[in-house]
Amino acid sequence: MPAARQLELVINGERRSAEVEPRTLLVHALRDGLGLTGTHVGCDTSQCGACTVLLDGRAVKSCTMLAVQAEGAEVTTIEGFARNDELHPIQRAFVEHHGLQCGFCTPGMILTASDLLTRAPDPDDATIRRALRGNFCRCTGYQSIVDSVRAAATALREGEAA
Amino acid sequence: MSESVIGVSRPRVDAPDKVTGATHFAADGHVHGLLHARLVLSTEAHALLQRVERDAALAMPGVVAVLTADDLPLASAGSDRTTEPLARTEVVFAGQPVALVVAESEAAAEDAVEAVVVEYEPLPAVVDVEDAMLPGRALARVLEEDAGGGDLESIHAGVDKGQEDGEEEQLSGNVLDTVHRNAGDATALLETSDVVVSGTFRTPWVYQAYIEPQVATAWLEPNETLVVSTSTQGSFVTQRELARAFGLPLERIRVIAEPLGGAFGGKLALMEPLAAGAALALRRPVRVVLTRAEDFQATNPASAQVTHLKIGARKDGTLTAIAARMIVDRGSNAGWGVEGITSLLVAGPYRWEAHEIRGYGVQTNRFTFGAYRGPGAPTAAFALETLMDELAVELELDPLELRLQNAVVEDDVGVSGNPFPRMGAVEVLERIRTHPLWQSRDSLPDNEGVGLAAGYWPGGNEPAAAVCRVNQDGTMTVVTSAVDMSGVNTGFAAIAAETFGLSPDQVRVVAADTATGPYSGASGGSKVTYTVGKAVLKAAEAAREKLLAAASDELEIAPADLEVVDGVVRAVGAPDHSITVAEISGKALRFGGRYEPIEGHGGSAQTRGAPSVAAHLAHARVDRETGEITLLAHVIAQDVGRALNPALVEGQMRGGAAQGIGWALYEELVHDENGQLLTGSFLDYAIPLAERVPDIDTLIVEVPAPDGPFGAKGIGEAPVIAAAPAIANAVAAAVGIRLRELPMTAPRVWATLEESGA
Ligand code: FES
Ligand code: FES
Numbered sequence: 001m002p003a004a005r006q007l008e009l010v011i012n013g014e015r016r017s018a019e020v021e022p023r024t025l026l027v028h029a030l031r032d033g034l035g036l037t038g039t040h041v042g043c044d045t046s047q048c049g050a051c052t053v054l055l056d057g058r059a060v061k062s063c064t065m066l067a068v069q070a071e072g073a074e075v076t077t078i079e080g081f082a083r084n085d086e087l088h089p090i091q092r093a094f095v096e097h098h099g100l101q102c103g104f105c106t107p108g109m110i111l112t113a114s115d116l117l118t119r120a121p122d123p124d125d126a127t128i129r130r131a132l133r134g135n136f137c138r139c140t141g142y143q144s145i146v147d148s149v150r151a152a153a154t155a156l157r158e159g160e161a162a
Numbered sequence: 163m164s165e166s167v168i169g170v171s172r173p174r175v176d177a178p179d180k181v182t183g184a185t186h187f188a189a190d191g192h193v194h195g196l197l198h199a200r201l202v203l204s205t206e207a208h209a210l211l212q213r214v215e216r217d218a219a220l221a222m223p224g225v226v227a228v229l230t231a232d233d234l235p236l237a238s239a240g241s242d243r244t245t246e247p248l249a250r251t252e253v254v255f256a257g258q259p260v261a262l263v264v265a266e267s268e269a270a271a272e273d274a275v276e277a278v279v280v281e282y283e284p285l286p287a288v289v290d291v292e293d294a295m296l297p298g299r300a301l302a303r304v305l306e307e308d309a310g311g312g313d314l315e316s317i318h319a320g321v322d323k324g325q326e327d328g329e330e331e332q333l334s335g336n337v338l339d340t341v342h343r344n345a346g347d348a349t350a351l352l353e354t355s356d357v358v359v360s361g362t363f364r365t366p367w368v369y370q371a372y373i374e375p376q377v378a379t380a381w382l383e384p385n386e387t388l389v390v391s392t393s394t395q396g397s398f399v400t401q402r403e404l405a406r407a408f409g410l411p412l413e414r415i416r417v418i419a420e421p422l423g424g425a426f427g428g429k430l431a432l433m434e435p436l437a438a439g440a441a442l443a444l445r446r447p448v449r450v451v452l453t454r455a456e457d458f459q460a461t462n463p464a465s466a467q468v469t470h471l472k473i474g475a476r477k478d479g480t481l482t483a484i485a486a487r488m489i490v491d492r493g494s495n496a497g498w499g500v501e502g503i504t505s506l507l508v509a510g511p512y513r514w515e516a517h518e519i520r521g522y523g524v525q526t527n528r529f530t531f532g533a534y535r536g537p538g539a540p541t542a543a544f545a546l547e548t549l550m551d552e553l554a555v556e557l558e559l560d561p562l563e564l565r566l567q568n569a570v571v572e573d574d575v576g577v578s579g580n581p582f583p584r585m586g587a588v589e590v591l592e593r594i595r596t597h598p599l600w601q602s603r604d605s606l607p608d609n610e611g612v613g614l615a616a617g618y619w620p621g622g623n624e625p626a627a628a629v630c631r632v633n634q635d636g637t638m639t640v641v642t643s644a645v646d647m648s649g650v651n652t653g654f655a656a657i658a659a660e661t662f663g664l665s666p667d668q669v670r671v672v673a674a675d676t677a678t679g680p681y682s683g684a685s686g687g688s689k690v691t692y693t694v695g696k697a698v699l700k701a702a703e704a705a706r707e708k709l710l711a712a713a714s715d716e717l718e719i720a721p722a723d724l725e726v727v728d729g730v731v732r733a734v735g736a737p738d739h740s741i742t743v744a745e746i747s748g749k750a751l752r753f754g755g756r757y758e759p760i761e762g763h764g765g766s767a768q769t770r771g772a773p774s775v776a777a778h779l780a781h782a783r784v785d786r787e788t789g790e791i792t793l794l795a796h797v798i799a800q801d802v803g804r805a806l807n808p809a810l811v812e813g814q815m816r817g818g819a820a821q822g823i824g825w826a827l828y829e830e831l832v833h834d835e836n837g838q839l840l841t842g843s844f845l846d847y848a849i850p851l852a853e854r855v856p857d858i859d860t861l862i863v864e865v866p867a868p869d870g871p872f873g874a875k876g877i878g879e880a881p882v883i884a885a886a887p888a889i890a891n892a893v894a895a896a897v898g899i900r901l902r903e904l905p906m907t908a909p910r911v912w913a914t915l916e917e918s919g920a
Pocket of ligand 1: 040041042043044045046047048049050051052061062063064
């Protein structure tokens with residue numbers, strides 16, 4: 001087994017270190033090494049999106065990259081997405097617009113939505129659905145998730161204008 | 163009085179934790195000294211196990227043990243997944259667990275799996291379910307084992323097996339069970355009917371595809387209690403299954419059902435015997451978490467089915483008789499199958515003058531069959547509702563009117579032999595009739611069509627209990643052992659708040675485990691709101707009685723003259739005479755206090771069923787060049803009894819309909835002729851994606867269930883059932899072809915278009 005090494009990461013605004021093997025995937029470093037279990041594992045073919053995190057603000061599937069590849073970048077997981085103890089407007093929209101049932105896909109959905117809304121602040125439904133194509137949900141039929149993202153977009157734009 | 167809590171949309175009680183990552187799912191808990199197990203799966207569909215060579219694996223770093231069936235402290239023989247979690251001598255499907263590699267890390271276990279060498283003596287693989295039934299055919303299991311299904315069958319729906327069969331059909335030993343339902347002379351009636359239509363319908367194995375893979379963790383407490391923390395639909399049933407597997411007394415087993423990351427019928431006692439067996443053998447904590455590849459191969463998807471169906475009617479549209487022969491592929495599941503329920507549901511929510519229905523549960527060397535939302539129902543509805551549509555065409559009747567004319571009403575006797583309880587079949591069809599999509603069906607562009615279909619689920623019953631406890635601060639804690647699979651806890655909060663007189667945000671719902679909680683059956687069969695919800699209602703009533711007795715004493719007003727509004731007890735008509743729930747609770751819950759704790763226990767034992775019926779409209783476009791179906795719009799109308807929380811009800815309706823869209827268009831587990839799975843990942847097995855599911859219009863119809871809490875009934879299964887036939891009927895309306903097999907993939911549609919010359 002290749003030797004483990006100490007990895008330095010900036011996660012949710014904090015400098016953290018964890019012991020990882022060179023082959024350790026980011027998702028496992030987050031979950032097992034750092035106890036950030038809000039990042040979920042739903043597949044082994046990089047398709048379901050349950051493991052999505054933000055890397056310098058862009059959504060990435062943390063099962064598709066090695067932990068060492070994240071060195072030097074800012075990682076945001078669902079645990080660090082709320083702002084100063086208040087739900088982020090996207091999180092609030094998912095609560096209020098019933099964007100979840102079992103909740104297993106939810107962290108990935110929210111972080112993918114964050115990436116989308118950074119790039120496209122006023123997306124139409126088709127754009128939202130396209131952006132979510134790499135995130136599976138088996139419970140909701142997606143419509144309430146699309147509703148949540150649309151509501152979050154409005155809230156974010158209004159927040160910006162205020 | 164303040165506004166009613168019932169019928170108001172509110173966020174789920176678990177939503178804040180789920181959007182922040184605070185929810186701990188079963189794979190998330192930290193356990194000191196935890197070992198990780200990986201499965202060695204059979205590469206053969208049918209074989210005798212010769213030898214498991216483990217030395218190379220054991221020599222690898224971090225590996226603690228390689229366990230086979232003989233290493234687990236199993237109590238009894240038996241060949242179900244509880245009593246034989248690892249194959250003993252005969253493997254009966256490719257993907258069956260053969261050994262467990264246990265290591266200090268997941269990665270070490272995974273590496274070592276490769277190093278375990280299993281030698282097999284191959285046997286013929288039985289994969290063609292119809293052929294397998296014929297006398298003299300090779301058997302899918304050659305060694306006799308005692309196969310008890312334990313408690314698992316009754317979870318999904320309480321259905322009898324029909325009449326005992328007099329006449330003997332010549333069948334092979336692969337036929338594990340036959341069901342015969344008949345009344346009247348269906349054959350004669352079909353011969354004299356004005357119109358008769360028939361067909362043979364096929365549906366494949368379909369995977370539940372919960373996004374959280376199966377997982378369980380087990381350990382021994384110092385006092386020898388076996389604790390299992392798991393992603394399951396039912397804690398008490400898992401406890402009983404583990405007692406059966408390992409011969410332990412119930413009190414030595416504690417099962418903790420963690421928040422469920424989706425299940426849909428598929429998470430019942432598959433992983434726990436593995437984790438518990440390893441923990442008992444090694445006396446260390448062990449977690450089994452499946453990779454998605456393992457989950458595809460080694461779990462329990464919905465049965466493939468073949469249905470031969472014939473139905474008839476008179477010229478005026480009155481249905482006459484139904485004749486069906488339904489073959490259910492159980493895979494390796496010797497314990498139970500869906501032949502009982504599917505042979506009931508194939509008659510649909512309609513009146514028949516005579517019926518002749520046979521169901522067969524057949525073993526093959528594929529998977530272990532398990533439950534998936536509305537087990538046996540989507541297949542039955544696909545067959546029946548396709549033929550209902552064809553009948554309407556032959557009779558030149560409107561398909562909706564034909565269904566309405568024959569829809570069951572209360573006390574009509576079904577093919578179960580029992581009268582139907584109150585059910586809104588007529589009401590949902592009436593609701594569809596006025597929908598703009600239905601109205602527009604004759605004015606669509608070329609190659610577009612609108613299809614209609616209906617289906618029902620009988621619901622399930624199991625006694626259950628609940629506790630409502632008022633805390634010192636006047637808030638309430640509701641305790642049940644029900645697993646929240648579909649949002650039931652949010653419904654419980656509304657029921658308790660409304661009954662007791664609090665606002666819902668003053669109510670917390672907690673799930674207890676088998677050591678601490680009141681009894682509850684597994685979540686499944688659309689029964690939890692109807693049964694546990696009723697227990698919550700009674701518990702809240704009991705707590706309210708205690709509250710009023712104490713308040714009466716404090717206010718010197720008779721209990722009958724008191725009301726409870728938003729946490730305040732006050733005199734009816736004189737709201738100034740009041741005391742808060744918190745004040746009373748404070749006087750009760752203290753040293754030397756004078757009142758009993760404001761706490762109630764409630765139970766329910768529902769005996770009447772509360773079926774839910776749903777009708778779907780699908781609007782589809784067919785590309786004649788490629789055969790591709792595009793779903794443009796979808797509508798579902800469902801009788802939900804009473805929508806305790808309409809937003810959550812709509813969520814169930816949409817989620818169920820989306821899974822039905824999967825049945826219709828995408829999902830199919832395929833084996834090759836040797837029983838090897840060809841679609842073992844999400845690359846090969848497509849589930850509906852956000853881009854492929856249209857907006858789904860939901861029409862809530864409320865026909866109250868007489869015994870349900872506030873008229874509510876179980877609603878989880880009904881919305882999946884008739885989605886696929888609605889889409890099939892839309893395809894027929896669009897391009898005039900009738901598909902007889904699901905899913906309706908582009909190649910199948912294209913081939914059918916070619917054949918028909920349509
Ligand atoms: S776990 Fe990363 S995409 Fe599925
Ligand atoms: S809410 Fe269950 S998978 Fe999306």
